[in-house]
Amino acid sequence: FMLKRVWEVYQKSNKSWIDLIWAKYLYRSHVDFAEPKAHHSPLWKSLLSLKNHLLQNICIQSGNGADTSFWYDRWLPSGALASQLAIDLCSHFRVRDFPVDQTWDLNALFCWVPPTLIPQLLQISPSSNP
Numbered sequence: 110f111m112l113k114r115v116w117e118v119y120q121k122s123n124k125s126w127i128d129l130i131w132a133k134y135l136y137r138s139h140v141d142f143a144e145p146k147a148h149h150s151p152l153w154k155s156l157l158s159l160k161n162h163l164l165q166n167i168c169i170q171s172g173n174g175a176d177t178s179f180w181y182d183r184w185l186p187s188g189a190l191a192s193q194l195a196i197d198l199c200s201h202f203r204v205r206d207f208p209v210d211q212t213w214d215l216n217a218l219f220c221w222v223p224p225t226l227i228p229q230l231l232q233i234s235p236s237s238n239p
Contacts, residue, residue, distance in 0.1 A: 115156050115163045130156075139181045140164075141192045164188070174204030174235065185229060193226065208235035 118130055119140050134153055135143060141164065145154045164183065171177035171184045179202040180191040187193065207217050213235055218227055 111155060112159055112163055115159045116167075118156060119160075119163065119167075139178075139191065141181060141189055171204045174206075174208070177204040178202070179204050179207060185233065187229060190222065190226065194223065204235065211235065 117124065118127055118135075121127060121131060130153065134149065140160060143157055143160065145157045149157075168183050168186055169177065171182070177184050178189075181189050182204075183189045184204060202221070207214050211234075213231060215227075218230060222230065
């Protein structure tokens, strides 16, 4: 039951309680980087305690990439790019922003992604990732 609630928060499901969670706890960050604080509610702390279990076991399909965050969503088998870089970016790029004519835009990738991660991206077709 609670793992499903964590998934709903991660997916930003269209529910008023999730809007409240994002406004109160995640307005400057993302679920991947959320950490419990002493002043947080018991419900939020409980959800965060399950976060890593959920995140270790998901890889989403981005489809056309329009609704998939390039940095924060786990569309790569190795996890979200932002968590691999250990930084919290304020970027609203979507997966769809990087392909050109069904292939990756290498110029854009090299501007934003460390060279060590680019081979991982190139193994995935931008129009049909896992």
